[in-house]
Amino acid sequence: MNLIEMEQIYKIYHEGLENEVRALNGIDLSIGRGEFVAIIGASGSGKSTLMNVLGCLDLPSRGTYHLNGKLASSMTDDELSHIRNVEIGFIFQGYNLIPALDALENVELPLIYQGIGAEQRARTAREALERVGLGERVHNYPSQMSGGQQQRVAIARAISTGAPILMADEPTGALDSKTGEQVLDTLHQLHREQGTTILLITHDNKVAAAAERVIRIADGRIVVDCPREEIAL
């Protein structure tokens, strides 16, 4: 079984009512280990909903979703928390760092929820920060860092648990093009060196061009799913 297996996934709001919205309308998708996939689509296409379901932040209304062999489409709140913690590293558009914590503490957070001891936690978090080139800034607070640096802290947080999947939702959206490229380079490097599976959600074709496989969403359905080379972006 592939790392990600989705069958007939629907996400329907106000089902049966007049204002019914089918944010996901029958998605079949499988993504193998080690792939670098870009999910693209206009705003309102359903790509954010897909990202939420893929990232176990939200449950589908219907359909089955297996993540790493586990049936994620019918889990409890705490089971979802656990699977997010060990299987997925998130990188958000708005970085989503906790302002009251410094870089190291932010990176340590998912490790804390795994119950890892303080010493090992600090070591792992420091290594992750060094890998994204922030070894010198472990005690800086988010407010003391540039957008690019904050996003790299977020990447360090995402990779610190060694999760097999990285999900990046518009990771360059809030960055200028140069720092955006650096962030994408970091993702590439992780993909090459660690074989991390990367899901990149974006509306920006240039960003999607970094991926190996491109999936385009429109009206809650997959309209294009092909290798990078076969699509003109």
Added chain:
Amino acid sequence: MNLKQSFRMAFKSIRSNRVRSLLTMLGIIIGVAAVIIMVSVVRGSNRHIKEYYERMGNNRITVSAEQWGGMDISQSLYDYCLSLGPLVYGVTPDITTEGPIIYRDKSTGDMENGSPSIKLGSVQYSLCNNFQIARGRDLCQMDIQSSQQVIILGARTAQYLFNYQNPVGKTVLLRGHPFEVVGVYQAKDPDSEYSMDNMAVVPYTLNRLLNRRDTVDSFTVRASSSETTAEVSSRVSGFLKGQIDTERGYFSVYSENQDMKASDDQNRMMSMVLGGIASISLLVGGIGIMNIMLVTVTERTREIGIRKAIGAKRKSILAQFLIEASVVCGVGGLLGIAIGVAGTLVAGQLILRAVVLPDLPMSAGAFLFSVAMGVGFGIYPAAKASKLQPVVALRAD
């Protein structure tokens, strides 16, 4: 998430919101301080009163009995009390009379706060009234039997008449009769002007000489403990009922412990009422905590979303907010205790003119209570936080 981490987080978030945290704590601080001050001061005054009774000699039973027609019951009362064995500590005639004591050019009649009371007692007078000899000797059996004109002075009286001289061996005049000072009592109540130390004791067998009377009609019986006081009272009553024909005489038995108990009850009631009022202010403080925690949850919805997205379970979020609430309350409680202790010292000085210290169990209790309140009033906001859906929470600003 382990506990240590949670506590660090809680302190961090308190520090990053100093003013708000302090305002939040204010209710708890005032509540705890008020409870401690009020209860301590009431308890302090209670102890004050108790100590007064104890110095005066507690467990005392005042017996008055007279059979008209001249029969003296002192010997039979003495014998009866002796028969009560370990229930009774001592028994003495206890007649109060007055009359200036004169030494050279000084007369106690000129004393500012009134002249001393002259007590007629037996060798057990000091035992029954909790006096101790500071100088010289106490009354002895010989003095009683042969009606010696000897006198023991209370500390205040001795000081007035003799200043810093040693009164023992000197002769004073009481109602014109010469008395030899054989002893001086230790001061029982050195701070008070109207003191129980302004007195003197002479053998009760001088009743005839001083009062022109042969019978002794009042006694002090001292029971061995507060538990036996009531029993001795009732037994003595029973005994006197058999001895005295109420058609031709009377008797009364009265224990000061009753006074003490009444004032005790009054104090307990007062401490409950005041403690109750202070507890209401604590409760209001607790509601303030709940309010602020709810605001905090709303404000930190995004943080909660982030935490849940990266793997926080419900109980981790619940624990985080509960610990924060109880740390706020606990710190507030500690500050409240500090202010309460200081306030108690000040109030003790102002109201009772004494050092009153709040007791440890109550302070510990106030602290635990405030932490418990943090948990109690933090539960609803914390539960609300833990149930947030990450997708919804992440969308918040």
